[in-house]
Amino acid sequence: MAEKKIRVVIAKPGLDGHDRGAKVVARALRDAGMEVIYTGLRQTPEQIVDTAIQEDADAIGISILSGAHSFYFSKIISLLKDNNASDIIVFGGGVIPESDIPSLLEMGAGAIFGPGTPTSVCAKWLEKAVAEKRQKETV
């Protein structure tokens, strides 16, 4: 059996056009052996969630530098719930003050990777999180 590749959707919700980070992370995850579905800019939460479901993604990575993180994380997580897809891991990064991180995690985000996080940390975390998720599925 071929190995089960990790599939990640990398998305930029809303109107923010700064995609350097999203692209660097996408490349790094590709170099770590993952299949990255890169959706590009100006995605609505609905588009992101439908994409993740169609692509049978293990995780969704959200990049937000515009300060609208609380709004978008909450929308995406609730849409996943509505679609019975809460097993899809949600993580993200961008310009997110430390004080906002606890509420995002409480909402259901798996991790927030702030500025300066090495991409290797992100990749390793994802591998671990996906392995745990898959364990739960087989049980």
Next chain:
Amino acid sequence: MTDDKKNIPEIMEQRKKYEAKVEKVLEKRPERRKEFHTGGNLHLKRVYDPSDLKDFNYVQDLNYPGEYPFTRGVQPTLYRGRLWTMRQYAGFGNAEESNERYRYLLSQGTTGLSVAFDLPTQIGYDSDHPMAQGECGKVGVAIDSLADMEVLFNEIPLDKVSTSMTINAPASVLLAMYICVGEKQGVPANQLAGTIQNDILKEYIARGTYIFPPKPSMRLITDIFEFCSKNVPKWNTISISGYHIREAGSTAAQEIAFTLADGIAYVEAAKKKGLDPNVFGKRLSFFFNAHNDFLEEVAKYRAARRMWAQIMKERFGVTDQKAQTLRFHTQTGGSTLTAQQPENNIVRVTLQALAAVLGGTQSLHTNSMDEALALPSEKSVGIALKTQQIIAYESGVANTIDPLAGSYVIESLTNEIQQKAEEYINQIDDMGGMLVAIEKGYVQKHIQDAAYAYQRAIETNDAIVVGVNKFQIEENNKDMKLLKVDETVGERQIKNLKKMKENRDNIKVHDTLEAIRKAARDESQNMMPLIIDAVRNYATEGEICGILREEFGEYTENIIL
């Protein structure tokens, strides 16, 4: 230096002695690295000497400030006559809150305003558009109509203050609003001074707030050139930007190359429309990044000035000196700021600002220390401004012009950056110009490769970022006092929009919008007067851009990863 030419043999002898000594030292202690590079990957020698500038010719390569090719500066007395404009980019929430911040900055000594708009405004959406949800007022001020603009400039005299507006795709609309505010204040358009960024090419390349496809976008841009040269002559109609290209990850040479290549595309488009480069050339301005590598940055600005002068003269036959000069605004590099140990950012910004000043910038924005995390608080923006003031009044560097000229390393780097940048521009020329290069993804690919290489360098500790991959400390910044944008901005804007629409002459608005639609289909018509008319009657930005979206279509990004 000309004396050095005669002494070259003697110098070379001394160098041999020096290099022999170096060998001995290296045996005992190797250098910190095998090879040294600038931030932009240019090779940096151990030491530079006259032999690096064998063919140096002062008049040809540098000349005096205000003289072609303007390497040493755009104007004869530069900062001795007038310091650079201290222009802090600001805006958030709604017009009232931003107006307060502008009046604070003016009271603290800022000498020009710089408006940051929120993303819906930048992308031509009103605050009540579904795509605007969650975004109103977050990265800049929310402006839906002239009503908001009037509040934004309340008690700010437009005949005394110059304003730069960072607006691109809908620049025509915001400029129209500014002109109308001036009207209401009794300031005629020909007295207004300021800049609109209006640089759509870099949006496609690096910034992402485009609306329409390239062709109609260039039409709008050149309409503005034409309109302003007759009606708003003191206005800088474009700020051709390299800042964002650098922020997206490019090297210093690429920053210059791609910016000047964009400039070439704009000049060509304007020429095609029948405009005279000797005239509109005077109102082109540029916008660069001030990044970490101090020596390279200073050299970069000088190379840019010399290159643009040569391009305008040789490629476009421009004879008017004012139209040959590259005037620019600089912003310190946002992407260099760290979330870790934020106070360190004050030091970073200081060095970056110093490089920009030594490079001869016309205006400068210094970032605040907390900007890796949020928009600047009042306290930190104050420090950012003071940084400029201390450089201006205490460091002495502004008291003589282009002080680093003649330095062996600075002149060598200036030459090298020019050479590298010209290679890129030649390739772009061969491809058919910047519009083709962008479509093919040539520009984007280079930038992304550079960005990825830099990230690899940091993760392998080849590049050091203090506090991030070296000299880290245990810290807890959870309680940092950061600016929080009021979440109710969107709600309030939507309420105000509704009220405003009820109180305006909706029939007139409809007519003005249809006139815009008609003009959009006729390339020979200049759209500015019609946009001003619509704006004056309180048509919203979203309504105007909605018509243009229907007529011009929307751009979808080109992905090369």
Next chain:
Amino acid sequence: MSLLAEKALHGDIRALARIISLVENEAPETEEIMKYLYPHTGKALVIGITGSPGAGKSTLVDKLISEFRKKDKSVGIIAVDPSSPFSGGAILADRIRMQRHANDKDVFIRSMGTRGSLGGVSRSTREAVKILDACGKDVILIETVGVGQSEIDIVKLADTVCLVLVPGMGDDIQIMKAGIMEIADVFVVNKADRPGAEKIVAEVKLMLDLIGKTAWYPPINMTVAEKGDGVAELVEGIEKHHEFLKESAQGLRKQKNKVVEEVREILSRDIAKKVEKAWQNQGTNEHIEAILEKETDPYTVAHAILHDVVKNEG
């Protein structure tokens, strides 16, 4: 497994997505699932879109989706991008051009990496097409990587192959050299508002005359995909080809060939697996040493192992 397949057949999108993953990952349930779904296949119109990078395939696919949706057809799309030979990962970005359809319940877009396959489609693209077909998609669009063996691979999977050419890219000559022209059922000259479009049409016509196609003369459509120009006519051409296949002897032959290809591919895959297993079990260091010492040779060793495989498996 049959529960998952049933759900997918009844329109559960998550189940459909999951099944494609299982098949892509060569899960042990793959054969069972494919057997379960197979009776429901054969209804979809399968269109392959191929052509060099930069031809505008993704933009064209986006417009094709709109066109078919106007006719109330449900659409499945498989967009293939190359996997990295070093890491095995991939960046799949073709969706970007079609993302406005992401929320349409009757459009299903799936991105696939080539995952070691040398062609322009992935090993499991065929299965993915069958799955989308079984689950009720009226039209299935396959967008290939566009280099290497893409054209040859796509012919094995699609009913109608659209070759997308672009003026000014210089690839028209290259494509003719490679003999790709014979494979296309429909030609598309995209970005036709550029200089050189007429020239390409003329060159294609010339080539077609040289080849001497008789039963089906491929139409040559000029499109400007960005604006949507020419797309309706392109769809007409595709549908005409579909009609032709249904009614002609050539069409029947093609169907039979496809079935032969399917069986052969499964055979090859299975045998390759068995051979690999045999080598893992029986191939030893001793064999290798012996070959190096010239005590035996690779042919002898291989035949011995193969003999065992055949004997044991019957």
